[in-house]
Amino acid sequence: MPELPEAERARQQIARVVGREIVAVDDSDTYVCRPHAPGEIAQALLGRRLTAAHRRGKFLWAETDDGGPDLGLHLGMAGRIAVDEDPAPNRWDRFVLEFAGGGRMALRDKRRLGRAVIEPDFSHVGPDAAEVSRDMFRARVGRGSLALKAKLLDQGVIAGVGNLLADETLWRARLSPRRIAGELDQDELDHLRRQLRAATRDAIREGGVHTGRFVQARGRGGTCPRCGTGLDRATIGGRTTYWCPRCQPS
DNA sequence: AGCATTGTTTCACA
DNA sequence: TTGTGAAACAATGC
Numbered sequence: 001m002p003e004l005p006e007a008e009r010a011r012q013q014i015a016r017v018v019g020r021e022i023v024a025v026d027d028s029d030t031y032v033c034r035p036h037a038p039g040e041i042a043q044a045l046l047g048r049r050l051t052a053a054h055r056r057g058k059f060l061w062a063e064t065d066d067g068g069p070d071l072g073l074h075l076g077m078a079g080r081i082a083v084d085e086d087p088a089p090n091r092w093d094r095f096v097l098e099f100a101g102g103g104r105m106a107l108r109d110k111r112r113l114g115r116a117v118i119e120p121d122f123s124h125v126g127p128d129a130a131e132v133s134r135d136m137f138r139a140r141v142g143r144g145s146l147a148l149k150a151k152l153l154d155q156g157v158i159a160g161v162g163n164l165l166a167d168e169t170l171w172r173a174r175l176s177p178r179r180i181a182g183e184l185d186q187d188e189l190d191h192l193r194r195q196l197r198a199a200t201r202d203a204i205r206e207g208g209v210h211t212g213r214f215v216q217a218r219g220r221g222g223t224c225p226r227c228g229t230g231l232d233r234a235t236i237g238g239r240t241t242y243w244c245p246r247c248q249p250s
Numbered sequence: 251a252g253c254a255t256t257g258t259t260t261c262a263c264a
Numbered sequence: 265t266t267g268t269g270a271a272a273c274a275a276t277g278c
């Protein structure tokens with residue numbers, strides 16, 4: 001599930017525990033907490049408080065008090081942040097903070113592709129897809145020979161777009177996922193950015209990328225919500241991609 | 251049984 | 265340097 005809209009909801013959850021004293025840390029999942037050894041994150045956080053919750057694309061991090069280290073979190077393919085909920089039954093809470101007074105925050109992740117790390121490095125992460133300026137978007141997205149879909153999925157170009165949001169955005173913008181990024185003109189790039197922002201804003205408001213009109217129609221045998229044409233399907237940028245061949249001509 | 255899956259990283263290679 | 269594709273990661277669901 002998690003793309004930028006889900007990550008933003010997760011950030012809001014993290015913000016709820018800002019100011020609470022951390023009295024226990026479960027960092028025993030060595031895969032989710034890699035490369036840290038068990039207890040390393042605990043030692044860095046025990047007794048501290050989170051002071052702010054931030055997000056860039058799908059990457060989350062929280063500042064800590066007294067010059068403590070940042071705590072980086074990523075939801076991976078199936079994670080979410082559970083605040084003050086009962087512990088998950090099947091050890092799906094991969095990383096947990098417990099607070100004075102009994103509350104808790106868990107990275108709840110059926111798979112284990114989420115991450116929890118101290119002092120995260122975002123040097124290779126592009127600007128947030130919902131915040132990127134028009135000029136920055138033109139310069140970063142509108143170059144190179146990659147297919148447009150692959151370009152949007154590259155977190156180093158712009159951060160936050162996943163497979164579903166990419167398809168939703170391209171459908172809204174009436175652009176083929178196969179178009180070459182560097183061949184779009186300025187008007188097309190500006191239009192694409194507008195549609196990306198709109199699709200992202202709608203998804204955050206409606207509760208996730210799954211609420212998108214196109215995402216709901218997306219799938220084997222799906223038809224275009226606008227014109228009823230059967231959707232095309234192919235692997236682009238390593239991900240299964242759907243598009244309307246009529247609305248989004250190559 | 252086999253295949254697919256919303257994410258990221260790494261690697262071999264062109 | 266830039267780009268491509270595949271594999272790996274882990275686990276679940278159809």
